[in-house]
Amino acid sequence: MKDEIVDKNSIIPIYYQLFKYFEKQIRSGRLQPGDALPTEMEIAARYDISRMTVRRAISELTSAGMVYTQKGKGTFVARPRLDSVVFNLNNFFDEIKQKGMNPHAELLEARIIKADEKLAERLGIDVNTRCLYFRIVITADGEPLAYETKYTIYSKQTPILESQLIDPLLSRLAAAHSDSIPSSSKKVLMVSKATEDEAEVLGVTSGLPVFFMSQTIYDADSKIIAWGKTIYRGDRYKLISYEGWNVEDIKNS
Amino acid sequence: MKDEIVDKNSIIPIYYQLFKYFEKQIRSGRLQPGDALPTEMEIAARYDISRMTVRRAISELTSAGMVYTQKGKGTFVARPRLDSVVFNLNNFFDEIKQKGMNPHAELLEARIIKADEKLAERLGIDVNTRCLYFRIVITADGEPLAYETKYTIYSKQTPILESQLIDPLLSRLAAAHSDSIPSSSKKVLMVSKATEDEAEVLGVTSGLPVFFMSQTIYDADSKIIAWGKTIYRGDRYKLISYEGWNVEDIKNS
DNA sequence: CAGTGGTCTAGACCACTAT
DNA sequence: TAGTGGTCTAGACCACTGA
Numbered sequence: 345m346k347d348e349i350v351d352k353n354s355i356i357p358i359y360y361q362l363f364k365y366f367e368k369q370i371r372s373g374r375l376q377p378g379d380a381l382p383t384e385m386e387i388a389a390r391y392d393i394s395r396m397t398v399r400r401a402i403s404e405l406t407s408a409g410m411v412y413t414q415k416g417k418g419t420f421v422a423r424p425r426l427d428s429v430v431f432n433l434n435n436f437f438d439e440i441k442q443k444g445m446n447p448h449a450e451l452l453e454a455r456i457i458k459a460d461e462k463l464a465e466r467l468g469i470d471v472n473t474r475c476l477y478f479r480i481v482i483t484a485d486g487e488p489l490a491y492e493t494k495y496t497i498y499s500k501q502t503p504i505l506e507s508q509l510i511d512p513l514l515s516r517l518a519a520a521h522s523d524s525i526p527s528s529s530k531k532v533l534m535v536s537k538a539t540e541d542e543a544e545v546l547g548v549t550s551g552l553p554v555f556f557m558s559q560t561i562y563d564a565d566s567k568i569i570a571w572g573k574t575i576y577r578g579d580r581y582k583l584i585s586y587e588g589w590n591v592e593d594i595k596n597s
Numbered sequence: 598m599k600d601e602i603v604d605k606n607s608i609i610p611i612y613y614q615l616f617k618y619f620e621k622q623i624r625s626g627r628l629q630p631g632d633a634l635p636t637e638m639e640i641a642a643r644y645d646i647s648r649m650t651v652r653r654a655i656s657e658l659t660s661a662g663m664v665y666t667q668k669g670k671g672t673f674v675a676r677p678r679l680d681s682v683v684f685n686l687n688n689f690f691d692e693i694k695q696k697g698m699n700p701h702a703e704l705l706e707a708r709i710i711k712a713d714e715k716l717a718e719r720l721g722i723d724v725n726t727r728c729l730y731f732r733i734v735i736t737a738d739g740e741p742l743a744y745e746t747k748y749t750i751y752s753k754q755t756p757i758l759e760s761q762l763i764d765p766l767l768s769r770l771a772a773a774h775s776d777s778i779p780s781s782s783k784k785v786l787m788v789s790k791a792t793e794d795e796a797e798v799l800g801v802t803s804g805l806p807v808f809f810m811s812q813t814i815y816d817a818d819s820k821i822i823a824w825g826k827t828i829y830r831g832d833r834y835k836l837i838s839y840e841g842w843n844v845e846d847i848k849n850s
Numbered sequence: 851c852a853g854t855g856g857t858c859t860a861g862a863c864c865a866c867t868a869t
Numbered sequence: 870t871a872g873t874g875g876t877c878t879a880g881a882c883c884a885c886t887g888a
Binding site: 610611612646647648649650653667668669670671 | 875880
């Protein structure tokens with residue numbers, strides 16, 4: 345009854361209750377950046393819990409970037425890092441759905457081709473190696489938003505299902521039709537102007553600024569097994585990044 | 598002598614040795630996605646260490662996204678996630694330095710202004726509130742790369758140092774000249790065409806595709822205390838994102 | 851039911867920090 | 870030297886899984 349902070353009989357783990365308690369202290373400003381937390385021993389004694397449990401709670405706070413520890417000195421409230429920017433580009437389909445729109449992928453073309461010099465160079469393979477080539481356009485409520493062109497090595501020569509081609513995850517396709525297992529990926533985001541071909545597919549005027557993203561997929565031996573490019577309409581797409589401690593509040597403002 | 602995996606007398610923590618051991622097993626493919634790790638009890642018994650130490654190692658693997666645990670079942674090797682894209686835009690100065698170039702920030706203009714309607718709207722303040730307005734251009738080896746325009750509430754009315762204005766961190770400036778402490782930040786990345794003004798400052802032709810990034814800084818009460826926009830030359834700037842388990846290898850390829 | 855990971859304890863020794 | 874966080878132990882009980 346003395347301490348409402350930690351309820352040992354709760355179903356909620358003690359370390360989590362403690363984590364939430366300090367999180368609230370910091371978010372509300374009762375603990376300011378630079379302030380020291382009580383020592384681990386103090387916290388353990390105050391709430392009559394083991395020091396290992398206290399450490400678990402502090403470990404969660406550290407992961408969340410809210411505190412940092414200094415050996416021999418103590419644990420201190422961190423300053424929010426507001427200037428390292430992380431832009432997230434998650435599954436396009438889910439993002440569209442999340443906005444209450446209806447996503448759809450349409451297959452424009454799919455062919456088995458023999459690699460020309462340019463493609464052979466890109467995929468790090470010999471000229472004339474058999475590759476799978478296809479193009480899709482992604483729409484939201486019927487309006488084109490993104491245009492993808494993809495290539496992958498076609499070593500297995502297994503039948504191709506349309507459902508695989510419109511799968512937004514290139515790595516899954518590469519896994520199905522190449523001998524290698526996707527292990528790593530490199531994506532590069534650039535700006536560009538829509539070419540005439542791109543403009544037509546996307547239903548915009550040629551020259552519109554667009555996001556241009558290339559993706560290269562590698563296997564465990566760092567060999568390239570797939571390559572693709574995606575054009576996102578610049579007038580409809582933006583990347584948003586939130587940082588700090590009261591992110592949920594500003595998302596709604 | 599039997600087990601080279603864990604050296605209890607090493608300076609390196611046991612949990613870290615164990616983490617590195619499993620990391621190597623997974624990266625090399627000896628442990629494949631979906632494979633189960635030995636149970637915690639087994640590992641503890643095999644290397645004669647405490648189960649809590651084993652759990653610390655597994656916790657590190659989980660943080661790294663290399664394994665996942667299932668209550669009552671076991672610990673399994675995860676599939677690398679190759680399709681959630683994270684683009685990082687860190688400190689511009691450091692990035693330029695890292696490429697062996699010489700970064701420089703030049704102050705183009707700095708004034709105390711009274712907010713007009715548009716700015717008042719953006720900062721969520723009353724018209725005619727005193728604000729600090731300034732523009733800077735960032736160059737690498739003398740070549741313009743980015744062009745920043747920033748506004749912050751000027752409530753303290755403390756003297757302004759040029760060193761503060763060319764500080765790439767807007768949050769630091771906001772902290773110095775506003776009553777509030779920066780707590781959160783929102784950044785939006787879009788594509789655009791360089792306006793005539795921007796093109797002149799950046800030394801490019803008008804209409805060049807550019808990255809357009811806006812940043813809004815909030816205090817703990819979710820009140821806006823600063824706003825800025827940055828134009829990055831599209832012909833010189835790109836965002837690169839790596840994912841997977843052998844990222845270090847492909848960075849060099 | 852036996853086996854798994856999740857939580858927690860009450861100690862211990864260490865390296866580091868500041869005085 | 871006293872106090873801090875970092876590591877580690879050898880137990881314990883729990884909820885969940887699958888046979």
